[in-house]
Structures are given as structure tokens and as C-alpha cells.
Amino acid sequence: MKKKEISTKACTCSIIGTGSHMPERVMTNDDLAKIVDTSDEWITTRTGIRSRRIAAEGEATSDLASAAARNALEMAGVKPDELDLIIVATVTPDMFFPSTACVVQKKIGAKNAVGFDISAACSGFLFALQTARHYLNGGPRKTALVIGAEKLSSLINWQDRNTCVLFGDGAGAVVLRSDDSGVVQGQVLSSVMGSDGSQTDLLKVPGGGSFLPVTPENVASRPNTIHMEGRETFKHAVTRMCQASEQALKDAGLTTDDVTLVIPHQANARILAVMADRLGIAAERMFINLDKYGNTSAATIPVALDEANRGGLIKRGDVLLLVAFGGGLTWASAVIRW
Numbered sequence: 483m484k485k486k487e488i489s490t491k492a493c494t495c496s497i498i499g500t501g502s503h504m505p506e507r508v509m510t511n512d513d514l515a516k517i518v519d520t521s522d523e524w525i526t527t528r529t530g531i532r533s534r535r536i537a538a539e540g541e542a543t544s545d546l547a548s549a550a551a552r553n554a555l556e557m558a559g560v561k562p563d564e565l566d567l568i569i570v571a572t573v574t575p576d577m578f579f580p581s582t583a584c585v586v587q588k589k590i591g592a593k594n595a596v597g598f599d600i601s602a603a604c605s606g607f608l609f610a611l612q613t614a615r616h617y618l619n620g621g622p623r624k625t626a627l628v629i630g631a632e633k634l635s636s637l638i639n640w641q642d643r644n645t646c647v648l649f650g651d652g653a654g655a656v657v658l659r660s661d662d663s664g665v666v667q668g669q670v671l672s673s674v675m676g677s678d679g680s681q682t683d684l685l686k687v688p689g690g691g692s693f694l695p696v697t698p699e700n701v702a703s704r705p706n707t708i709h710m711e712g713r714e715t716f717k718h719a720v721t722r723m724c725q726a727s728e729q730a731l732k733d734a735g736l737t738t739d740d741v742t743l744v745i746p747h748q749a750n751a752r753i754l755a756v757m758a759d760r761l762g763i764a765a766e767r768m769f770i771n772l773d774k775y776g777n778t779s780a781a782t783i784p785v786a787l788d789e790a791n792r793g794g795l796i797k798r799g800d801v802l803l804l805v806a807f808g809g810g811l812t813w814a815s816a817v818i819r820w
């Protein structure tokens with residue numbers, strides 16, 4: 483049976499600002515090789531990752547998110563009290579509650595906004611972007627801040643070489659505005675979201691929630707860290723990212739030839755290479771910063787979008803394809819005309 487996916491066609495929301503913030507501390511593959519049985523050679527050839535950023539002690543997801551948000555607001559020329567909505571996509575919230583969005587609201591002084599979090603692992607930012615578009619199109623709210631922010635170092639088992647080499651910390655944000663002036667930039671033309679709950683076991687943090695609270699008896703098995711079946715996840719990632727890309731392009735009435743730049747979720751360079759090959763997209767049209775930051779889950783796409791934007795790689799009228807895959811399983815894509 484064909485998997486039901488929700489796709490949404492054009493509306494008049496514009497991305498009017500992008501921002502990102504990465505923690506200062508750089509952890510290289512050689513640094514990791516000092517604490518776990520691995521090597522720069524293995525990590526680089528199997529994943530494409532050379533280093534990742536690690537948040538400082540006491541630096542929470544909301545701190546990274548707030549810094550990224552301020553950068554995006556500055557570019558957009560929007561004051562915090564003009565925001566109507568804040569959505570934070572994260573799997574590493576500051577706390578179970580209040581939401582990280584509410585903490586960000588306090589930190590940036592967005593006193594007129596309503597805020598909440600979204601959990602969709604690495605697809606979280608695109609889920610949040612899509613949710614924000616629906617809010618802006620369906621009601622009186624005009625301006626939204628959509629953030630992807632993670633402190634994955636707080637979920638890493640530094641003794642597990644299968645996972646600890648893959649992840650990093652960071653945050654990215656966009657300011658989204660619904661506009662009836664007819665002046666549209668950074669417009670989402672189409673988007674796709676999907677999930678497959680039959681595969682929840684492939685990629686998870688099993689403990690620390692209501693299912694398996696961490697207790698003195700089980701703490702040694704580190705249930706509150708990332709557990710992943712890498713090979714199986716890899717296969718799903720390629721299939722779902724290709725399908726989601728093709729569907730969003732079809733919904734926008736475009737083909738891969740129309741795409742100026744692909745901004746994919748960055749978990750593994752080999753996933754991106756296979757994906758580019760299957761979609762028939764040349765490597766130069768894939769924006770990749772995985773080598774510097776590793777997999778930053780929900781932060782990956784907004785960080786990459788901001789780097790491409792500030793780096794002058796995107797011009798007005800360009801077509802961007804954003805595509806993500808993550809735990810859940812979840813996947814999502816969006817086609818944007820800049």
C-alpha cells in the first residue's frame with residue numbers, strides 16, 4: 483500500500499531572514515580517537531565528517547537557538563516583539579517542560595509570540611517550517627520564527643564509537659512572514675512530510691522518558707543516549723529522501739533540472755552521494771557542511787541554509803530543494819523559490 487503523505491502547494495509565506503549559531507569548541511576526529519577506538523581515516527571515509535562543534539558546559543539548546551534567532555531577526559529587520567509565533571524543532575530541549583520555544587521567547591524578549599516545540603528528529607526543522615506556514619496562512623498571525631536547535635552532545639554515549647563520532651551541536655533559524663503586498667521572496671512552493679512509526683526502533687533515545695525512566699539500576703547501560711542501527715537507517719534515509727524530493731518537485735511543477743541548490747539533511751556523505759546520483763543532481767549543486775559540523779539533527783538544514791545565504795550562493799529567483807530524514811522514522815522536503 484502506498485504510504486500516505488501530506489503535501490501542500492504554494493502560498494504566500496516568505497523567508498525574510500536566516501541566522502545560525504555554532505558553539506565555539508571544535509572537536510576533531512583526532513580528538514575523538516583519544517577517547518574511543520576510532521580513527522580520522524575511518525570517520526572521514528565512512529561518513530565525510532572531519533570535525534563537529536560541542537556546546538560549552540552550561541550552554542543549553544535555548545542559548546544556541548536564541549543566538550541563531552537574533553541573527554535571523556537582524557537580517558529580517560524584525561524586532562522580537564513583532565513576532566507572533568516561535569516554533570523550535572529539537573530532540574534536545576532544555577527541559578521536558580517548559581518548551582524550549584518558551585525559554586527562547588524569554589531570552590530574546592518576544593513577548594507577543596506564542597511558542598511551542600516540535601519533535602521530529604532530523605526532519606524537525608522542515609516539520610516546523612510547514613507548521614508555521616499553516617499558522618500564518620490560516621489566521622491573523624503574520625510573523626514567525628522557526629528554529630532548529632540541538633545540543634546532541636547531551637545525548638551522546640562517548641564510549642559508543644558507532645554513534646559518538648556522528649553528531650554535533652548547533653542552531654539555525656528563519657523568520658517567516660505572510661505577506662499580502664505581493665512582494666514575495668523565499669517562498670515555499672511545495673512541501674512534503676511523512677513518517678513511519680513501524681520503524682521506531684532503528685534510531686532512538688530509549689530512556690529518560692516515561693517508557694524507561696533512568697534509575698540507579700539501569701543508569702550504567704546509558705539508556706538516555708542515542709541508539710542507532712546504522713546500516714538499516716542508511717537504506718531508509720536514501721529511499722525516503724529521494725522520494726520526498728521527487729514528490730515536492732512534482733507538486734511544484736518542477737524537475738531536478740530546475741533546482742539551483744539542494745540543501746539536504748547531513749548525516750553521512752555517502753547518503754548524499756547516493757541520493758545525488760539517483761536524482762541526477764551534480765555534486766556541485768549539493769550544499770554540504772557535514773565535514774565541519776557532523777549531524778546536528780534539526781539544526782542541520784537551517785544552519786546550511788544560512789551559510790549558503792550569507793555566503794552568496796543563493797540569488798533571488800533560485801530554486802532550492804530542502805530535504806531531510808530522521809528518527810521516527812520521519813522525512814520531509816520543501817521546494818523554495820528564493
Ligand code: ACO
Pocket residue numbers: 519520521524525528529603604605643644645647685711712713714715716719749750753777779807808809
Ligand atoms: N570507528 C572505527 N570503526 C567503527 C566505528 C568508528 N567510529 N563505528 C563503527 N565501526 C566499525 C563497526 O564496529 C564495524 O566493525 P565490524 O565489521 O568489525 O563489526 C564496522 O566499522 C562497520 O560498521 P557499520 O555500522 O556497518 O558501518 P557503516 O559503513 O554502515 O557506517 C554509519 C556506519 C556511519 C553509522 C552509517 O551506517 C550511517 O551513516 N547510517 C545512517 C545514519 C543516518 O542517516 N541517521 C539518520 C539521521 S540521525 C537522527 O535522526 C538523529
